[in-house]
Amino acid sequence: MAGMEESVGQAAEIIRGARHLTAFSGAGISVESGIPPFRGPGGIWNRYDPDCLDLEVFRRHPERAWPVIREMFICFLGAEGRSPAQPNAAHRTLAEWEAAGRLQTTITQNIDGLHAAAGSRNLVEYHGHCRSLTCLDCGRGIPLDAETTRAMIPRCACGGLLKPDFVFFGEDIPPAAAAAAQEAAERTDCMLLVGTSGVVYPAAALPVWAKRNGARIVEVNPEPSDYTDRIVDVFLPLPAGTALTRLAALLGR
Numbered sequence: 197m198a199g200m201e202e203s204v205g206q207a208a209e210i211i212r213g214a215r216h217l218t219a220f221s222g223a224g225i226s227v228e229s230g231i232p233p234f235r236g237p238g239g240i241w242n243r244y245d246p247d248c249l250d251l252e253v254f255r256r257h258p259e260r261a262w263p264v265i266r267e268m269f270i271c272f273l274g275a276e277g278r279s280p281a282q283p284n285a286a287h288r289t290l291a292e293w294e295a296a297g298r299l300q301t302t303i304t305q306n307i308d309g310l311h312a313a314a315g316s317r318n319l320v321e322y323h324g325h326c327r328s329l330t331c332l333d334c335g336r337g338i339p340l341d342a343e344t345t346r347a348m349i350p351r352c353a354c355g356g357l358l359k360p361d362f363v364f365f366g367e368d369i370p371p372a373a374a375a376a377a378q379e380a381a382e383r384t385d386c387m388l389l390v391g392t393s394g395v396v397y398p399a400a401a402l403p404v405w406a407k408r409n410g411a412r413i414v415e416v417n418p419e420p421s422d423y424t425d426r427i428v429d430v431f432l433p434l435p436a437g438t439a440l441t442r443l444a445a446l447l448g449r
């Protein structure tokens with residue numbers, strides 16, 4: 197496809213010329229790692245009421261949230277005969293670009309931990325992560341593993357409810373993550389969107405903010421998103437791993 201070849205070339209040129217490249221990823225980057233998107237057919241929210249991960253609902257009815265949380269953890273971390281999810285070519289390419297000084301910041305909306313597993317360090321996990329739990333009463337943090345989540349409703353030694361450290365509905369974005377993402381969106385001169393549809397706020401506003409601050413926007417998504425016609429300079433309608441591999445081939449590591 198000649199049109200596609202040209203678009204990949206244009207995207208590579210923009211990335212090559214960037215002085216502060218920021219990657220902004222969503223669920224689409226992890227599909228090739230075997231993690232199904234939460235939304236859409238087969239997604240977790242077709243089978244559960246998203247309300248159960250509302251912070252206030254969780255306080256009153258943790259028994260409604262834990263089956264969903266457990267299903268997510270099994271999907272990300274493995275268990276019950278399922279292997280842990282592994283970073284794919286897209287996660288690995290971004291980590292390699294960061295190590296090589298080509299990429300400055302990665303902001304992800306995902307809570308699957310795959311960017312960190314791939315080796316990304318200057319990483320903003322905008323919606324938190326699944327590596328630990330925090331007691332809602334005393335604030336004590338404990339690592340998340342098979343042991344700490346064995347009980348149907350895991351509780352702290354103080355008796356308080358343990359909540360995973362990803363952002364629930366009705367909960368604020370962690371202040372450090374919100375500030376780091378905002379700063380990157382203001383400083384970046386190229387934002388590479390990977391597998392995000394731009395529907396979950398406030399995260400979805402970051403690329404719009406970057407564009408307003410003069411950044412070029414490159415989008416990798418199998419389907420057009422809310423961003424495509426509004427703010428995107430070059431659109432690559434490809435799966436994340438395919439697109440990043442092709443860009444890396446043009447750019448070198």
Ligand SMILES: [Zn+2]
Binds near residue numbers: 331334354355
């Ligand atoms: Zn406690």
